[in-house]
Amino acid sequence: QVQLVESGGGLVQAGGSLRLSCAASGGTFSSYAMGWFRQAPGKEREFVSAISASGRRSYYADSVKGRFTISRDNAKNTVYLQMNSVKPEDTAVYYCAADIRRLVATADLNEYDYWGQGTQVTVSS
Secondary structure, eight states: OOEEEEEOOEEEETTOOEEEEEEEESSOGGGSEEEEEEEOTTSOOEEEEEEOSSSSOEEEOTTTTTTEEEEEETTTTEEEEEEOSOOGGGOEEEEEEEETTOSSOOSOGGGOOEEOOOEEEEEEO
């Protein structure tokens, strides 16, 4: 059983920055891939970014590439999402997720086994 707790969300102006954190407990954090997803009101949950178990490989949705950076600290059982140059369309609830069956990350949300409760990010124009 893996528990995930996100933090760091809030209100930020367009063009600003925000860093999300996701603390994991249970399981062996360094042995599974992690992902970030988001869901805006009235929309389906979508992939944002993912990182392999080792942290050596990361993947991004085209909409955030070049602006967001995913990283992980396996010693602290934490994954991060650094969000720079945010836009109003980045407004959503952001969720972290764990894929405990894979070392390599995937963008398919159906492959993730555990989810956090989400943290709200609101970008004002």
